[in-house]
Amino acid sequence: MIRFRPLAFALLMTSTAALAEGPQLIAPLIPAPASVEAGTGTLTIGEGAGIVAGDAGAKTAARLLVQQVKVVRGLTLAGDAGTGPIRFVRDAGVAGDEAYVLTVDTNGVTIAASGDAGFVHGAMTLAQLLSPDAAIGKPVTLAAMTIRDAPRFKWRGLMIDPARHFVPIPTLYAMVDQLAAQKMNVLHLHLTDDQGWRMEIKRYPDLTRIGAWRTPPSSGGAPGPKVGGFYTQAELKALVAYAKDRAITVVPEIDLPGHAQAAVASYPAEVGVLGDRPAVSHDWGVNPWLFSPEDRSMTFIKHVLDELMDVFPSQFIHLGGDEAVKDQWERSPAVQAKMKALGLKTEMQMQSWMIDQLGEYLAKHGRRMIGWDEILEGGLPPSASVMSWRGEKGAVEAANQGHDVVLSPAPTLYLDSLQSNRSDEPAGRISGGDAIVTLADLYKYEPEPKGLAPDKAQHVMGAQINAFSEYFVTPEQLQHATFPRLSALAERTWSPKSTQDYAGFVARLEPQMGRYARAGIAAADSAFAVDFAVQGTRGDALRARKVPVTLATQAGYGTIRYTLDGTAPTARSKAYGSPLSLKSGVVARAAAFTGDGRPTAVPRLFETSRAALLRRSNSEMVACPGGSLNLRVPLTAEATALAPVYNINIFDSCTMYPAAPLDVARGFSVDVARLARHYGLAHDASKLVPHYAVTTYGELVVRAGGCKGTIAATFPLPDPATSPNRMTFRGKLPEGKGDADLCLQFTQSLESPIYAVESMQLTETN
Ligand code: ACM
Numbered sequence: 001m002i003r004f005r006p007l008a009f010a011l012l013m014t015s016t017a018a019l020a021e022g023p024q025l026i027a028p029l030i031p032a033p034a035s036v037e038a039g040t041g042t043l044t045i046g047e048g049a050g051i052v053a054g055d056a057g058a059k060t061a062a063r064l065l066v067q068q069v070k071v072v073r074g075l076t077l078a079g080d081a082g083t084g085p086i087r088f089v090r091d092a093g094v095a096g097d098e099a100y101v102l103t104v105d106t107n108g109v110t111i112a113a114s115g116d117a118g119f120v121h122g123a124m125t126l127a128q129l130l131s132p133d134a135a136i137g138k139p140v141t142l143a144a145m146t147i148r149d150a151p152r153f154k155w156r157g158l159m160i161d162p163a164r165h166f167v168p169i170p171t172l173y174a175m176v177d178q179l180a181a182q183k184m185n186v187l188h189l190h191l192t193d194d195q196g197w198r199m200e201i202k203r204y205p206d207l208t209r210i211g212a213w214r215t216p217p218s219s220g221g222a223p224g225p226k227v228g229g230f231y232t233q234a235e236l237k238a239l240v241a242y243a244k245d246r247a248i249t250v251v252p253e254i255d256l257p258g259h260a261q262a263a264v265a266s267y268p269a270e271v272g273v274l275g276d277r278p279a280v281s282h283d284w285g286v287n288p289w290l291f292s293p294e295d296r297s298m299t300f301i302k303h304v305l306d307e308l309m310d311v312f313p314s315q316f317i318h319l320g321g322d323e324a325v326k327d328q329w330e331r332s333p334a335v336q337a338k339m340k341a342l343g344l345k346t347e348m349q350m351q352s353w354m355i356d357q358l359g360e361y362l363a364k365h366g367r368r369m370i371g372w373d374e375i376l377e378g379g380l381p382p383s384a385s386v387m388s389w390r391g392e393k394g395a396v397e398a399a400n401q402g403h404d405v406v407l408s409p410a411p412t413l414y415l416d417s418l419q420s421n422r423s424d425e426p427a428g429r430i431s432g433g434d435a436i437v438t439l440a441d442l443y444k445y446e447p448e449p450k451g452l453a454p455d456k457a458q459h460v461m462g463a464q465i466n467a468f469s470e471y472f473v474t475p476e477q478l479q480h481a482t483f484p485r486l487s488a489l490a491e492r493t494w495s496p497k498s499t500q501d502y503a504g505f506v507a508r509l510e511p512q513m514g515r516y517a518r519a520g521i522a523a524a525d526s527a528f529a530v531d532f533a534v535q536g537t538r539g540d541a542l543r544a545r546k547v548p549v550t551l552a553t554q555a556g557y558g559t560i561r562y563t564l565d566g567t568a569p570t571a572r573s574k575a576y577g578s579p580l581s582l583k584s585g586v587v588a589r590a591a592a593f594t595g596d597g598r599p600t601a602v603p604r605l606f607e608t609s610r611a612a613l614l615r616r617s618n619s620e621m622v623a624c625p626g627g628s629l630n631l632r633v634p635l636t637a638e639a640t641a642l643a644p645v646y647n648i649n650i651f652d653s654c655t656m657y658p659a660a661p662l663d664v665a666r667g668f669s670v671d672v673a674r675l676a677r678h679y680g681l682a683h684d685a686s687k688l689v690p691h692y693a694v695t696t697y698g699e700l701v702v703r704a705g706g707c708k709g710t711i712a713a714t715f716p717l718p719d720p721a722t723s724p725n726r727m728t729f730r731g732k733l734p735e736g737k738g739d740a741d742l743c744l745q746f747t748q749s750l751e752s753p754i755y756a757v758e759s760m761q762l763t764e765t766n
Contacts, residue, residue, distance in 0.1 A: 028508035029128050030182055030487050031494035032501070039144030041106040043085065045130060046139030049077050050084020057116035058088035060245050065123035068181065072131035072515045073140065085109060086126070088119055098185070098247070099150035102126060104142045117247035121183050125149065128181075134514050134598065153447060155406050155462030156493040157186035157251075158486060160478070161469040163193035163262075164284070166212075166229035171475040172239055178483065178521060180246035182490035182512075187243055188251045188318060188464060191231075194261035194281035194289065194680070199252070200232045201307050204267060204300070211262035214280040216638045217676035219753040220720030227638050228280075236311045251370075252312045254304060256358075257351055258324025261289040271297045273328040273335060282637065284470040285680035290328045293338060293354045302361055309365055316385065317362050321355055321371035325682045352378030359383035370406070373398070387464065389414075392449035399452055399459035407447045407463040411437055413489070415467040415481040418632060420526040420554060423619040424604075426480060427471035427632045427645045438554050439509075439527040443488040443502050465489045471633065473640050476522040483516055483523035484509055506557045510594060525601035527555040530562075530590040532606035535579060538613045539661030539739045547582045547608045551590050558592035558600050571597030582608045614665060614762040616657050618646050621757055624654035624707055624743060627689070633756075635725065637676055646756035650679050652689035653746040654707065657760050662704060662736025667766035670744065671758035672700065674725040677751075691747040698748030700755070704734050707743035717746070720753050732766045 053062035062080045069075050078084060085108035094101050097115030100122035111122035125147060130140045158179060160167055172187075179187060191199045197211030213228035231239075240250045260271070261281040268277040273292045281287050291297050308317065326347035329335040339350050352375065359369035359381050370385040373394025380386070385404040388395035395405040411417040411429065417437035418428040430436065447463040465486060472478040487509055491499065506527070516523040534541060535548040551560050561573035564586045571593050582588060591603040623629045627649045634643045649655070681688070693699065695716040703709040713731030733742075746755040 028132055028511045029125060030505070030508050030512050031491040032499045032504075032508070033125065033147045033149040034496055035148045037146045039103075039105055039146060041144045042141050043104050043106055043108065043144065044139050044141045045075075045085060045109070047075050047137075049075075049086060050081030051077060051079060051086040051088070052082060052084060053080045053088045055090060057119055058090065060116065061088055061111070061119035061123040062086075064120060064180070064246065065127060068124065068127035069130050071519050072127055074137040074518075075130065075139075087111070088113075088122075090114065094118060096150050098154075099148075100125070102147040102149070103145075104129075105144045109142070117185070120180060120245075120247040121149065124181050124183060128512075128515070131515055132511055133596075134511075136518070151183065151185075151494045152496055153460070153462030153493045155186055155464065156184045156490065157188055157406065157408075157462065157464030158184060158482065159188040159190055159408070159464055159466040159468075161190040161193070161467060162198045162231075163190055163196045163255075164469040165473050166196065166198065166227070167469070167478065168229070168475065169231065169235050169239065171478065173242060174475075174519070174521065175482070176239070176243045176246055176248055177519065178486065178516075179248055181515070181519075182487060183494050184486070184490055185248050186251055186464065187248055188253060188466075190253045190255065190468070192253070192255050192262060193259045194283070194287045196228050196230075196280065197262040197266065198230045199236065199308070199311075200230055201304050202233070203303050203307065204270075206266040207263060207304075209266070211266035211280055214262075214282050216636070217282040217678035219636065219674045219676040219725045220723065221725075224636075224638065233307070233311050240312060249314045250312055251314045251316050251318055252308055253318035253320055254301075254308060255320030255322070256301065257291040257293065257354060258286070258322065259320060260291045261287050263291065264289045267300065270300045273332045281680065283678045283680040286323050286325055286682040286684075287680040288325060288327055288682065290324055290326070291354075292332070292335065293329070293350055294334055298354070298357065301358060305358065305361060309362075309367060314367075316368050316370045318387070319355060319358055319369055319371050321351065321375040322389070323374070324351060326351070346378065348378035350378070351375070352381055356381030356383060385461075389466070392451075395460070396449050396451040399456045402456070402459065404459050404461050406461050407449065408466050410466075411435065412441055412445050413463065413465045415465050415485060416469070416471055419481070419485065419524055420529070420531075421619065422526065422529065422531065422604075423617045425526060425619075425632070426477055426642075427634050428481065429471070430630050430632060430647060437485075439485055439488055439506075440502055440554065442485045443492065443505055444500075445489070445492055446497075447492060448497070462493050463489060471631075473634070473638060479522040480524045483521055484513060484527070485524075487512055503556075506555045510557065510600060513600070528553055528557060528592055528600035529602070530560055530592060530604050532588065532590070532604070537659045537661070537739050539659060539664060541608075542610060542613055542661055542664050545584055547584070547613065548579055549582055549588065549606065550579045551576045553592050553601075558594050560590055560592045562588055562590035564588055569599075569603050585609050610764065611761070614661075614764070615759060617759045618757055621647065621655045621760070622658050623649060624652060624656055624745075627652045627654060629655070633675060635673055635675065637678060644673070644758060646673055646675065646758065648675065648754060648756050650677075650681075650754065651687045653748075653754050653756065654689070654691070655744050655757050656707070657742040657744070657762075659739035660704075660733075660742045660762060661738070662733060662740050663738055664764060665733050665762035666735075667730065667732050667763045668702070668742075668760060669728055669730045669763070670700070670702070670760045671726065671728050673756050673758050674720060674727075674753045675756055677754045688750050690750055691745050693747040693749060698746060698752065700729060701745045701747060702731060703743040703745070704736065704740055706741045707745065709740070709743060710734060712742070717748055717755070726758065733762070
């Protein structure tokens with residue numbers, strides 16, 4: 001007898017510790033399926049289980065199932081053996097190309113689908129069912145059940161940006177594997193930008209001979225060797241085919257008319273506006289170089305699109321459209337003449353015309369054009385679909401006009417947003433001042449924006465997370481930013497709208513973290529790691545000689561256990577209950593553990609020595625009044641190892657040590673790093689805050705009592721061209737009554753490299 005088990009209840013059951021052993025009623029699945037019905041009995045799948053797959057699509061899914069189960073469970077299934085307990089069945093009754101019905105009964109598992117994509121999704125569900133825990137290589141006993149599943153949205157995307165930092169092909173393959181494993185179906189490749197052109201174009205070889213390589217910025221000394229890379233068309237075709245087998249479409253982007261500096265550096269006479277040849281950019285942000293809308297340039301772009309369409313069979317081609325400051329067009333007599341001839345009044349209309357022409361060109365070839373929401377500004381070309389990144393307004397406006405849209409609003413769906421404010425978090429953006437985008441923030445994102453007319457909801461194709469890669473130099477950094485937040489978007493875009501179960505999601509994510517690890521993916525443990533927070537000020541703790549500390553994790557999952565004796569915490573260590581009152585000089589170590597005793601993250605530690613309490617790392621400094629700390633950047637732009645990172649405000653290199661205990665501290669030493677200033681600010685350059693320098697290279701000025709307080713010390717800065725990029729300054733502090741902010745201002749010119757405080761150590765003697 002089949003008993004219906006409502007979804008919410010079924011998923012809740014998975015988060016109870018009782019299920020960790022014995023047959024799984026419902027194993028943890030991400031994304032949560034549309035519906036699950038429990039059956040009766042169990043089925044055990046072990047080493048050598050055979051698969052029956054009829055046609056080519058079924059055989060592909062069977063092959064993927066074998067590969068995935070090997071990775072996530074360490075079991076070797078027998079493959080398409082023509083006999084065995086796992087069957088793929090083509091069934092026209094399962095409506096929708098991506099839908100599948102997976103049935104487990106005492107005889108076997110059947111995956112029924114009408115489309116090849118449904119077979120792949122069903123195979124990935126089964127691979128998750130077969131890896132509910134960390135028992136690698138062990139047979140798995142499944143409860144009888146029927147899963148009926150289909151996606152909520154048809155666009156479930158991840159954008160990767162190999163333009164800012166080249167992403168090697170094997171990393172792209174690994175990303176495709178992970179997309180498939182969680183039923184995401186679009187890989188958007190941002191193939192061109194100011195900092196690099198990454199696709200071989202046979203007709204225009206300089207696009208990669210010149211445009212794929214840039215000289216890194218320098219913080220003073222000689223610049224390093226060029227960095228970059230590109231994909232051959234053969235490599236991209238192979239990637240597209242690999243993705244297609246996994247039910248994933250690769251959508252290419254050629255960004256225009258802005259973000260064109262690498263193209264203009266390669267072919268200034270063909271696509272440039274004012275005739276000059278810039279270097280390929282090493283400046284992040286917004287740069288002035290545009291593609292010209294003149295005939296010579298339009299013809300060039302169409303030739304590029306011809307080769308692009310040959311490599312990428314996707315329905316959609318992304319043409320960018322974002323952040324194109326129009327100054328070059330404003331100053332070009334030829335562009336102005338073109339606008340006049342076309343009867344266009346503004347440069348935004350010129351952009352709209354250009355995008356529309358190219359959209360029409362794509363349409364003639366049976367393709368559809370999509371662009372960032374700026375393409376709305378000059379009037380939305382009739383042919384266009386919109387990817388909304390500056391909030392949701394663009395999506396709402398476009399959908400209400402009847403255009404298809406994809407939601408990818410910053411900062412929530414931007415993976416370069418830091419996911420925690422821990423000091424061990426690698427580089428990224430600190431959105432909107434000091435905000436972070438946690439796993440929970442992403443999970444709570446609802447892809448159906450408010451303000452959408454009820455009859456226009458079908459124009460929301462789905463949502464996409466974007467991994468813009470200014471701050472991701474290595475594959476590991478890209479993976480850290482992407483996973484596990486990708487799991488959250490997978491669920492938001494696949495599972496029914498009613499699936500809003502963060503606690504259940506986190507419980508289901510815990511085994512998924514194991515799958516990531518077994519696939520060699522460097523997923524972030526930021527949501528599971530223990531954070532230590534001192535209650536009150538450090539000064540209060542120093543005066544009381546006791547440190548009140550609370551322990552928490554972002555996800556709130558598992559039991560936090562800690563030690564104070566220098567050993568690593570284990571499942572038998574003391575469980576954290578209420579705030580700790582630590583004496584001076586101990587090192588607390590803590591991690592959260594699952595019900596069956598596995599740590600969910602690497603233990604983190606907290607020191608209570610007086611010296612540790614008097615030290616502020618860069619991430620514990622705060623923004624100066626009027627400022628915002630908005631980036632966390634590495635020591636050098638191309639640093640590939642675990643280089644130190646620095647929170648900086650690119651508009652004002654002023655930072656504060658908050659609440660310094662001036663009755664306790666007598667002196668200080670401050671470690672300073674000099675970083676390349678390489679940000680294309682365009683019209684935002686007017687927001688730069690200058691500080692008046694009184695020596696050749698500027699000074700570090702330390703003030704007590706905030707940025708208008710007394711000057712405690714002034715240190716002239718060295719010549720950037722001849723001095724190392726890290727230095728230490730030592731000084732005395734004026735005696736004070738209690739806590740006061742220390743303000744650290746760098747007064748170097750706005751053309752010089754940026755200085756950041758690496759850490760500030762207060763001392764009890766001077
Ligand atoms: C974008 O972030 N410029 C699309």
